[in-house]
Every structure is written in C-alpha cells, then in structure tokens.
Amino acid sequence: MKICITSKEESPESRVEKSFGRTPFIAVYDTESKEFNFIENTNRNLAGGVGPKTAQMVINCGAKILITGMIGENAKNVIDAAEIRIITVSDEKTIKEAVSDFEKENPAN
Amino acid sequence: MKIAVASGKGGTGKTTVAANLALAISEIVNTSLIDCDVEEPNLHIFFEGEVKSVDEFVKKPRVDESICTLCKECAEFCRFGAISIIKEKVLISDELCHSCGGCRIVCPADAISEIDVAIGKISEIRVSDKLLLIEGRLNPGQPAGNEIIKASKKDSDNFDAVIFDAPPGAACPFIETISDSDYCILVTEPTPFGLHDLKAAYETGKVADVPMGVVINRSTGKDDDIESFCFKNNLEVLMKIPNDLKIAVIQNNGGLFSVEFPEWKKNFLNLYEKIAGLYGVAL
Numbered sequence: 001m002k003i004c005i006t007s008k009e010e011s012p013e014s015r016v017e018k019s020f021g022r023t024p025f026i027a028v029y030d031t032e033s034k035e036f037n038f039i040e041n042t043n044r045n046l047a048g049g050v051g052p053k054t055a056q057m058v059i060n061c062g063a064k065i066l067i068t069g070m071i072g073e074n075a076k077n078v079i080d081a082a083e084i085r086i087i088t089v090s091d092e093k094t095i096k097e098a099v100s101d102f103e104k105e106n107p108a109n
Numbered sequence: 110m111k112i113a114v115a116s117g118k119g120g121t122g123k124t125t126v127a128a129n130l131a132l133a134i135s136e137i138v139n140t141s142l143i144d145c146d147v148e149e150p151n152l153h154i155f156f157e158g159e160v161k162s163v164d165e166f167v168k169k170p171r172v173d174e175s176i177c178t179l180c181k182e183c184a185e186f187c188r189f190g191a192i193s194i195i196k197e198k199v200l201i202s203d204e205l206c207h208s209c210g211g212c213r214i215v216c217p218a219d220a221i222s223e224i225d226v227a228i229g230k231i232s233e234i235r236v237s238d239k240l241l242l243i244e245g246r247l248n249p250g251q252p253a254g255n256e257i258i259k260a261s262k263k264d265s266d267n268f269d270a271v272i273f274d275a276p277p278g279a280a281c282p283f284i285e286t287i288s289d290s291d292y293c294i295l296v297t298e299p300t301p302f303g304l305h306d307l308k309a310a311y312e313t314g315k316v317a318d319v320p321m322g323v324v325i326n327r328s329t330g331k332d333d334d335i336e337s338f339c340f341k342n343n344l345e346v347l348m349k350i351p352n353d354l355k356i357a358v359i360q361n362n363g364g365l366f367s368v369e370f371p372e373w374k375k376n377f378l379n380l381y382e383k384i385a386g387l388y389g390v391a392l
Contacts, residue, residue, distance in 0.1 A: 049190025049205060056184060056193050074190065074205060082195040 003029045003102065004063040005095050010038040016098050018069030018091040021051035027095045028061050031103070036095070051075030058084065067098050110385055111271040113145075113290040113319070117306030119277035121298045122326035122350065125360060127274040128155045129367040130294075133377035135240035138269035142236075143261050145286040146276040147245040147254040153234060154363050156242050162232040165245075165260045167208040168223035172199040176220040183212035183221060204252050229257040241268070255285045262289070270381070279306070279313040287314060292384050293321045294347065299332040307335065311342065322384070327352040348380050 006023035008014045017023040022044045028037040039061070043053040051071070055078035058066055066084050069091045079086055089098050114127040124146070131142035144150040170183075170192070177199060184192040184199075191205035192212060203226065213221040228251045234242040245261035247254040254276070265271040275286040275293075287293050293314050297307040307323070314321050323339050325332050328349040339346050350356065359366045367373040 046188065049188055052190030052193055052202065052205065056181075056190075059193070059195055074202060077202065078193045078195070078200060081193070081200050 001031045001065070002061055002063040003031065003065040003067060003099060004058045004061055005029065005066075005098055006068040007038065007095050010040075012036050012094070012096045012099075014095055016067065016069060016089055016091045016093050016095060020066075020068045020071040020075055021054045023054065023068070026054075026057060026061070028063065029095075029099050049074075052078045055079050055082075058082075065102070067102065110269075110292070110388065111265060111273065111290045112381075112384060113273040113275050113287040113293045114296060115275035115283060115287060115293055115310055115314070116277060116296045117279050117308075117310035118297070118303055121296045121303055121306075122324075123277070123296045124152055124155075124274055125326070125366075126294065126296050126324055126350075127272050128152055129365050129373065130377045130380060131240060131270075131272040132365060133367055133374050134270045134272070134381050135237060136374075136378070139239050140270045140272070141241045141243060141265060141268040142272045142274070143265065144242070144244040144274050145258045145261060145282070146274055147229060147247040147257040147261070147282070148276065150244045150246050152242060152274055153232075153244055155365055156234055156236045156240075158234040158236045158242070160232055160234050162230045164227045165229050165231055165257055166225040167228050167256050168210060169203050169206055169208065169226045170201060170210075170212050170221050171224055172201065173220045173222065174198060176218050178218050178220075180217060182215050182217060186211050186215045204250065207253060208256065229254070231257070231260050254282050258282060258285045262286075277306075279309040283310065284313060284317055287317055287319050290319055291388055293319045294324055294380075294384075295321055295344075296324045296326055297335055298327045299325060299329055299335050301334075304334050304338060307338065311344065320387070322347040324348045324350065324380075326350045347383060348376065 005027040006017040007025040007027040008017045026039045043050050051074045055075045059082045067087045114123050116123045134140045144152040181194045184194050189205045191202045193200045229247040232244045245257040247257050273286050276282040297303045322345045329352050356366045359369050
C-alpha cells in the first residue's frame with residue numbers, strides 16, 4: 001500500500017508540511033518495500049486551483065492514505081471522492097515519524 | 110460617456126456618489142446606472158420603478174463517461190482545478206469552474222459538452238424616462254461575478270451616459286467593471302484604510318489604462334494624506350463631500366442628498382461636465 005505525506009523537503013528526515021495544496025514535495029511511502037520516493041509539487045505556485053491539482057497528484061500515486069497538516073475543502077472533496085483516507089498530524093513530526101506512528105497505530109497495514 | 114465609480118475600500122461612498130451623479134445627469138441626457146457590485150447590489154434601495162428580471166446563465170462542462178478515455182488532458186488544462194480524474198470517473202467541481210470552455214476544446218475524444226447553469230439575475234428598474242437602473246445579482250455560492258457584470262453592461266452603448274457602480278476591492282470584478290470605462294472616479298475617505306485602498310485601486314486602474322480622478326467623501330477638511338497622494342500621482346481631486354450628519358441621516362433613510370439639497374445636484378452635474386469636458390464629450 002502507498003501512503004502520501006506532504007513534505008517540506010526531499011528527505012524522510014524532513015518535517016511534515018502543514019498546508020496540503022502548496023506543499024513543496026509529496027513523500028510517497030510504500031508499506032511493503034518500506035521505501036520513500038519524493039515528488040516535487042509543480043502546482044504549488046499556481047494562482048488558484050492548487051488544492052484539487054495537488055489532490056490529483058496524490059490520486060495518480062495510487063495512495064490509499066494521505067498524511068498532511070491541514071487540507072482545504074476543494075482538495076478534500078477530490079480526495080474523498082477517490083476514497084483516500086486523510087490523516088492530519090502536527091507539522092512538528094518528521095516524515096519518518098509520521099509513517100512509523102501510522103504503522104504502529106495500524107499494525108494490519 | 111461611461112464613468113465607473115470605484116474605491117478599493119468598501120463603505121467609502123461609491124454607491125452614494127454613483128446614485129447622486131446618475132440622477133443629476135439624467136436631467137439632461139438619457140442615462141443608465143449599472144450596479145456592478147453583483148455580490149451585494151444595493152443601488153435599488155435609492156430608486157423605485159417597475160422591475161423586470163431575467164436569469165443569467167453560464168456554461169459548465171459535462172463528460173460523457175461512455176466516450177471518455179480518462180486521458181486527463183482536461184484536468185491538466187484546467188488552471189482552476191475544476192476537473193479531477195478519479196480512478197474510473199471524472200469529477201467536475203462547478204464552483205471552481207470559470208466557464209472558459211477550454212476543457213471541451215482540448216478533449217481528444219470529444220467527450221465533453223456544456224450545459225447552461227443559472228448563476229444570477231439581471232434586473233432593470235425604470236426610474237424615470239431618462240434613468241434606467243440595471244442591477245446584476247450573483248446567486249449565493251457562485252464563485253465569480255464577472256459574467257454577471259459583463260451581462261449587466263451589455264446594453265450600455267444605447268445610452269448617452271452610463272455610470273457603473275463598481276464592487277469594492279481591486280481584483281477581477283473591479284477590473285471587469287472599469288475595463289471599458291472612459292473614466293474612473295475613485296471615491297475615498299480621509300482615513301488610513303481609505304488611503305491604503307485608494308492606492309491599490311489607483312495602481313490597478315493604471316494597468317487597465319483608465320483615466321482617473323478622486324472624490325473625497327466624509328471630508329473633515331484634514332485630508333492632507335489623500336491630497337498629497339493625489340498631487341504626487343497627478344490625480345485631480347474632483348469633489349469633496351463633507352462629513353455632515355445631515356447627509357448621513359438622508360443616506361441612512363434610503364434618500365439621496367442631492368434631492369434634498371439642490372446645490373448638490375448642481376455639484377454633481379458640474380462633476381459630470383468636468384469629466385465630459387476633459388474628454389471632449391458633447392453633452
């Protein structure tokens with residue numbers, strides 16, 4: 001299963017980015033291979049429609065889970081329609097911590 | 110001649126100036142007063158007359174899922190994020206769509222058609238033989254009023270004089286309102302907020318290349334900050350309306366102070382003649 005996490009930088013040690021739409025990077029974590037991939041968010045500097053466009057990137061990754069700080073209504077509508085579960089966490093956490101917390105709380109995954 | 114009355118800041122007296130100016134002009138020429146503040150039109154408070162309303166529609170895209178190949182061209186084209194491709198279906202968010210029609214053009218499978226969706230109303234109120242009030246009103250929840258503003262303005266060439274009451278702010282609806290005006294009156298008030306937003310409206314108006322002048326409302330006589338800004342930027346202060354309780358009382362009862370005080374009708378007529386004279390428009 002794939003998990004997308006909004007990320008300030010291109011590293012698992014980076015902190016979680018608080019805002020969904022304008023996140024600089026999306027970390028894609030594979031729960032089977034335990035590997036991280038990072039995608040640059042090319043939509044982040046657009047004037048409008050950023051939330052749904054970033055949501056489209058998450059959908060294109062094939063993720064089932066999205067971990068982020070906060071997400072706006074327009075983006076949430078798209079993520080919900082794709083039946084992706086949204087988990088909001090503090091942006092004090094690193095990408096690694098957010099993922100390991102998720103795995104501890106959801107051992108079935 | 111088309112004159113927009115704008116301000117940047119809300120509550121400075123745009124509508125007051127627009128209403129009194131249009132009423133004064135309508136004594137001499139065939140005039141239309143157009144309420145372009147489509148999110149909160151309020152000119153109708155000052156005028157009575159027979160009302161005729163029509164719905165205004167815009168196009169929104171719809172996808173024929175039996176033809177759609179889920180290629181994502183439309184979603185990538187849409188800069189407003191109004192189209193998302195989710196697994197086997199296309200999600201269209203009407204409230205984000207700006208009705209540009211681009212998705213229909215880029216679709217290689219020809220799977221997108223357009224439907225008409227009502228987004229607001231245009232009302233005409235016949236105030237007198239020479240004064241027609243036109244009001245644009247956007248339905249609640251609609252994201253953008255530009256199409257309503259355009260529709261409100263579509264007959265403006267049929268009048269000798271047209272006054273546009275612009276929406277507050279200096280963004281898209283303001284630009285839409287002033288874009289085909291011959292002149293823009295910027296109404297301001299002698300407060301730091303009034304000056305701040307006057308600057309924003311002035312900078313935007315400059316880009317739109319519309320000549321501008323300033324009316325200071327609620328003038329206390331201590332209007333130095335506004336006047337020095339106007340002087341530096343070569344903006345003429347066309348008129349000052351004093352901070353007078355008598356004017357406020359008339360205004361708050363839905364009246365027009367140029368009706369109660371005939372000298373003000375003359376002042377508004379002079380304002381029009383001054384602007385028309387600047388541009389060599391015959392009255």
